[in-house]
Amino acid sequence: MRYLLVLIMAAAIALPVQAANAAGNTASVGDSQDVAAPAPRKAKASHDKKQAVAKLQEVDSVSKALTAPNKSPALIVGTIVEKVDGQKNHYIVEDGTGRMTAAIGPKVLMGKNLAPGTKVRLKGRIKVAADKAPVMGVRAVHIIK
Known part of the structure; x- marks a missing residue:
């Protein structure tokens, strides 16, 4: 109808x-x-777009990760110090330059046991929230023996 x-x-x-x-x-x-025709749009210069896009450098240490911008790629080799109390799947990682929290989900862990003292290579992105310490969102874990 x-x-x-x-x-x-x-x-x-x-x-x-x-x-x-x-x-x-x-x-x-x-x-x-x-009816008035709409005003034509002003085209932006191509160099304006290039200035707005910032290339993110890969972070390779905890000290650089603590000062890195949001969504920066990271590859950190360090040692698991402890599991964070009250936080599911959050671990403290140390690499000699500092300590930071790494969020490692169960799908990424795939049944691996991360006990304190385990040496690991973590690959992921740095997550920076306002008024909070940066956290590394881990996408891959490799245990180093």
Whole structure:
């Protein structure tokens, strides 16, 4: 029923325009209603876009990770110090330059046991939230023997 109503409304709108054109009136609908055309958009210079995109350098130590911008890629080789109390799947990692928290999900762990003292290579991204310490979101864990 709705579709029929839409078709009737479309035909009712289009019919007067076709009748006016057939009668010899060559004015278009836009000319008769004094509708202002939208202002053209100003194109941005291509160099503006290049300045807005910042390349993120890969972080290779905890000290660099603590000062890195959000979503920076990271590859840290360090030792698991302890599991964070009250936080599921959060571990403290130390690499000789400092300590930071690493969030390692169960899918990434794949049943691996990360006991204190385990040497690991963590690959992931740095997550920086306002007024909080940076956390590394780990996407891959490799235990080094």
